[in-house]
Amino acid sequence: MKKTISTIFGLAAISLATLTTSCSSDDNKTEGPKSDFVVVRENLQGEIKSGEVILESGTYKLTGKLIVSNTAKLTIKPGVTIQATTVAKDKLEEVRYIAVAQGGQIDVQGTASSPVIMTSELQEPGAWGGLVLCGKARINKGTTAQAEVSNLTYGGTEDGDSSGSIKYLRIEYPGFSYSNTKEFNGLSFFGVGKGTTIDYVQVYESSDDGFEWFGGTVDAKHLVVSNKGDLLGDDLFDWTEGWIGNGENWYGIKTNAGNRGIEADNNSDNHKATPISFPNLKNITLIGTTTSIQGEAQGVKLRVGTKGKLDNVVLKGWATGFDVQHDESISYVGTDLLATNVKFEDVGVKAKGTATAVGGSTDVTKLFTEKADATGAGNGSGVPNWAAGWTKGL
Structure with a gap:
């Protein structure tokens, strides 16, 4: 009899433990090493110092900066919304x-039917800071440097470094401004390595650049930038400090008086600094306007020593298609600075060049070759099919 009662109480204890576990919150459930970081849906902020934190479902309120530190990992499941509160x-x-x-590491696991959304309560450009990745790949600002808006270290010698994986992510209303010269972008790549996956990301209504690369080797596919609001954005895409990655299937559109489709630099302090910016891009559509608040309504601006090769490009609506500046970049025209299979639609001047000397206009027509039926990002100047379903406002 005693044995039977003991068995019954034992089973009851097991059942109670199971019930208690199954009813506990799963907001900080981890698939990798346990993290001491505590997730609070209405107050997401702080530093993830180690282990893995998983955001499972629903909406999380971002109430301050969230830092994923060395050895730590942030995983975001399909359909999660992170909403920055107003500051x-x-x-x-x-x-x-x-x-x-x-x-x-960051692992954004969005899908075409259930993207991850990073947005803000205040639905206007510049409402919050966006997403920043800092890796260990080479830059030309020094062996390492400090990111301009987070003060995190970036750069190094590990070109194959990985900051994780981002798929099907929409970043809305970023571009918080510290000053006239210091602003967040939508998604910033600081020395990010080629081991990182970037695929299917939209930046929607940013007050600064949509995507910007500060050196590094990361590749990026299926990118969308859309700026249509009255509050001005800057460039749709931007690179500097020696980015040598690849880009494929980019679609950018602005209907306001923001700036360029692409602003491309090597190093403004030393135009010959190495590694020299030299991305290879293909399947690009950039749609703009003929006006810009800074007077630079250019589809692609190439300057301060950048190299680059672009193929299958559609430029529509710009005052100037390609604008090449400074002797170093001009010297690469036709060889290491080249755009092939370009279609111009409603572009005032296809290309112009300006040498370093003031007033030094120069011929850069060898920069590009034309193709009347270029498809750009996939549908000419139209919205590409691959952008359907997970993007906004196109």
């Missing part, structure tokens, strides 16, 4: 953003 413009220390430090 006063004079409270710079409270700006909301997400940053992955060197050695950290």
Whole structure:
């Protein structure tokens, strides 16, 4: 009899333990090493110092900066929304953003039917800081440097470094401004390595650049930038500091008086600094306007020593298609600075060149070859089929 009662109480204890576990919150459930970081849906902020944190479903309120530190990992499941709460413009220390430090990892697991969304309560450009990745690949600003808006270290010698994987992500209303010269972008790549996966990402209504590369070797496919609001954006795409990755299937559109489709630099302090920016891009559509608040309504601006090869490009609506500046970049025209199979639609001047000397106009027509039926990002100047379903406002 005693044995039977003991058995019954034992079974009851097991059942109670199972019930308690099954009813517990899964907001901080991890598939990898356990993290001490505590997820609070209404107050997501702080530093993930180790282990893996998983955001499972629903909406999380970003109430400050969220840093993924060395050895830590942030995994975001399909359909999750991260919403930055509103911060006063004079409270710079409270700006909301997400940053992955060197050695950290992010795994955005969105799908075409259920993308991950990073947005803000205040639905206007410049409402929050966006997403920052800092890797260990080479840059030409020094062996390492400090990211301009997070002060995290980036750069190094590990060109194959991985900051994780991002698929089917939409970033809305980023571009928080510290000053006239210091602003967040939508998605910033600081020395990010080629082991990182970037595929199917949209930046929607950013007050600064949509995507910007600061050196590194990361490749990026299926990118969308759309700026149609009255509040001005800057460039749709931007690279500097020696980016040598690949890009494929980019679609960018602006209907306001923002700036360029692509702004391409090597190093403004030393035009010959190595590694020299030299991305290879294909299947690109850039749609703009003939006006810009800075007077630079250019489809592609190539300057301060950048190289680059672009193929299958559609430029529509720009005052100038290609604008090449400075002797170093001009010297690469037709060889290491080349755009093949280009279609111009409603573009005022197809290409112009300006040498370093003031007023030094020069011929850069060898920069491009034309193709009347170029498809660009997939549908000429139309919205590409691959952007359907997971993007916004196209």
